[in-house]
Every structure is written in C-alpha cells, then in structure tokens.
Amino acid sequence: MTEPSFQVAAPRSTPVANPLFEYLLRLGDDRLVLGHRLSEWCGHGPILEEDIALSNMALDLIGHASSLLALAGEIEGQGRDADALAYFREAVTFRNALLVEIPNGDFAVTIVRQFLFDAYSVLLWDALSRCEHEGLAAIAAKSLKEDKYHLRHSSEWVVRLGDGTDESRARAQQALDTLWRFTGELFDHDAVDDAVAAEAFIAIDHDALHSLWLTMVKDVVQRATLTLPTDAAMRRGGRRGFHTESLGHMLATMQIVARSHPGASW
Amino acid sequence: MADSQWPLWEVFTQPNKGEPFEHAGSVHAPDGELALQNARDVYARRGEAVNLWVVPSTAIVASAPSDAGPFFDPGNDKPYRHPQFYIAPRGVRVF
Numbered sequence: 312m313t314e315p316s317f318q319v320a321a322p323r324s325t326p327v328a329n330p331l332f333e334y335l336l337r338l339g340d341d342r343l344v345l346g347h348r349l350s351e352w353c354g355h356g357p358i359l360e361e362d363i364a365l366s367n368m369a370l371d372l373i374g375h376a377s378s379l380l381a382l383a384g385e386i387e388g389q390g391r392d393a394d395a396l397a398y399f400r401e402a403v404t405f406r407n408a409l410l411v412e413i414p415n416g417d418f419a420v421t422i423v424r425q426f427l428f429d430a431y432s433v434l435l436w437d438a439l440s441r442c443e444h445e446g447l448a449a450i451a452a453k454s455l456k457e458d459k460y461h462l463r464h465s466s467e468w469v470v471r472l473g474d475g476t477d478e479s480r481a482r483a484q485q486a487l488d489t490l491w492r493f494t495g496e497l498f499d500h501d502a503v504d505d506a507v508a509a510e511a512f513i514a515i516d517h518d519a520l521h522s523l524w525l526t527m528v529k530d531v532v533q534r535a536t537l538t539l540p541t542d543a544a545m546r547r548g549g550r551r552g553f554h555t556e557s558l559g560h561m562l563a564t565m566q567i568v569a570r571s572h573p574g575a576s577w
Numbered sequence: 578m579a580d581s582q583w584p585l586w587e588v589f590t591q592p593n594k595g596e597p598f599e600h601a602g603s604v605h606a607p608d609g610e611l612a613l614q615n616a617r618d619v620y621a622r623r624g625e626a627v628n629l630w631v632v633p634s635t636a637i638v639a640s641a642p643s644d645a646g647p648f649f650d651p652g653n654d655k656p657y658r659h660p661q662f663y664i665a666p667r668g669v670r671v672f
Contacts, residue, residue, distance in 0.1 A: 360604050360615035367618050464614055
C-alpha cells in the first residue's frame with residue numbers, strides 16, 4: 312500500500328462558506344467512495360454468496376450517498392444534483408475520510424475497513440436520526456437500518472477471519488494494523504461541526520461517539536482474538552480535500568462514463 | 578473430487594407472518610450465522626420474507642426416485658380411496 316500524504320487539519324476557527332453543504336458532502340462522499348470500493352468486488356468475491364453480499368452493501372451505500380448528495384445540492388442552491396456532485400468534482404473537492412478510499416487489498420482489508428466504518432456509521436446515524444434537521448434525520452433513520460445489517464455482516468466476518476486459520480488471522484491483524492491510523496479522522500471535530508450545530512441544530516458529540524465506537528470495536532477485536540493497535544500517529548486530511556493518491560485513480564474509473572457521455576440516460 | 582466449497586445449507590423463507598415456510602434454494606456458508614446472512618442476501622433482500630430458516634443440507638432426509646412407486650402411487654385403481662368416489666347426501670352444500 313502506498314503511504315498516504317497527510318496534512319494537519321486547519322484550526323477550528325477557519326470560517327466555512329456553507330457549513331451544512333460541507334457537512335452533507337462529508338457524509339455523502341464517505342458513502343459514495345466506500346460504495347464504489349465495494350462495487351469493485353463485483354464479480355471478484357471469494358465465493359458467489361459473498362460477492363452478492365458485498366455488491367448489496369455497495370448498492371446500499373451508493374443509495375445513501377445519492378440521498379445525501381441530492382440534499383447537499385439543494386442546500387448549495389447552485390443547481391447541482393447528486394450526479395453532478397458525484398461525477399463532476401475533482402479529488403481535491405471530495406470530503407470523504409481517508410479510511411474509505413484505501414484500496415480493497417485482500418478480503419481481510421476490505422472486511423476490516425468495512426467493520427471500522429460500519430461501527431462508526433451505525434453510531435452516527437443513530438445520533439443523526441434524532442437531530443432537528445428533518446431531511447437529514449429521515450435519511451439517517453433509513454440508512455441506520457441498512458448499516459446495522461452491514462455491521463452484523465462485517466463484524467461476524469472479522470471474528471471468523473481473526474479466530475480462523477493462521478493465514479486468515481495474520482491477514483486480519485495486518486489489515487487492522489494498517490487501517491488503524493485512518494480511524495482518528497472519523498471523530499475529528501472542526502469549524503464545520505461547530506457551524507452546523509449552531510445553524511442547523513446538528514450537534515454530534517464526537518468524543519462520546521469515539522468512546523462508544525472504541526467499546527464496540529474492542530469487543531469484536533477481542534472476540535476475533537486480534538490485538539488492538541496502539542499506534543497513535545493518526546493520518547488525516549480527507550475532510551479538507553487532502554487525499555491519498557488512490558482516490559484520483561478510483562474517481563477516474565468511477566467518473567469516466569458520466570464524463571464521456573454527459574447528460575446521457577440509460 | 579473432493580468438494581472444496583463450504584457446506585451447503587437449504588434456505589426456507591416465510592413470505593408473511595403465520596404462513597408456512599417455503600423452500601427457496603440453497604447457499605454455501607461456513608456456519609449457521611453466515612448461512613443466515615447469505616440467505617438474506619440471496620433470497621430475502623427485496624421483501625420476499627419476514628423470517629428465514631437455514632438447515633444443513635446433510636440434515637435433510639429425502640425420498641429416493643426409486644421410492645416413487647411405493648411412496649407416491651396414488652392408487653387410482655382403488656377409486657374408493659378418493660373423496661370424489663362418494664356422493665354427497667342431499668342437504669349437504671357442495672362447494
């Protein structure tokens with residue numbers, strides 16, 4: 312895996328032009344990018360049933376992204392719809408966390424990446440489903456239901472890979488060690504979070520979320536007989552558009568059809 | 578040739594509460610929990626079921642094709658075995 316470039320997040324006081332738009336992009340881009348990564352497994356799954364499971368999860372996530380980006384486009388008010396936001400933006404304007412753009416690697420990397428994200432996503436949707444922004448609360452409630460299933464699937468797989476053969480155990484531990492450094496960014500709190508809390512009543516307590524997430528992750532990691540990494544050097548930057556080099560390659564594949572045939576419908 | 582796949586599980590779906598479970602097909606899975614998840618993804622993702630059963634295929638005891646005669650021959654030469662043989666008495670409503 313390529314060592315990602317990373318940047319220190321800007322201080323909290325940086326003003327943001329349209330914080331709700333920015334916030335929805337973060338939510339939408341996380342799911343769009345992870346959904347596309349999972350879709351890369353289609354036709355390549357380790358067995359037919361898992362191929363279908365990964366593709367189903369990809370579709371769910373792209374569905375969530377579609378709702379979120381459509382809402383983001385409305386909030387932005389520049390006439391951009393979900394497709395425009397998904398297919399006609401460059402990597403530097405993507406706001407996804409680095410974790411979701413990390414290439415699929417082997418099955419263990421895909422599953423551990425999915426598990427770390429699912430646990431975060433379930434907790435976040437649970438909190439957002441009770442927020443005071445009606446449109447977002449509705450998306451959160453619907454997505455929560457589907458993500459709970461994703462979490463069940465990915466966490467059961469982490470247990471089976473970790474507590475499996477010597478080979479699967481080594482690969483699962485390697486995946487956990489590699490991906491751990493990208494988890495800190497999920498719980499960062501910056502000016503955008505402050506602004507949406509003040510303006511749109513979307514207030515997420517990231518420290519509380521982080522501690523709930525750690526409890527969930529520790530429980531599964533323990534059941535999987537794996538070791539939780541203690542590496543504290545977290546990589547961040549995705550929320551501000553500083554991505555690893557792999558995102559550009561992924562977007563080139565994801566966006567080429569829409570860009571080659573703008574406005575086409577099929 | 579040895580089967581390198583995971584064990585096979587038979588999947589039964591219940592379309593609605595209170596209705597009988599129907600055989601939907603089969604999936605491969607290493608254990609019951611993942612068999613349930615695979616069955617959900619393959620047979621019950623679009624609202625086809627409210628409940629699922631998965632059963633190891635090896636647990637199914639099946640009749641053999643050679644049993645067809647003794648097991649299933651309806652005995653058409655003994656018409657009195659069929660309800661249609663009997664004429665309903667007057668006063669009984671026939672549906």
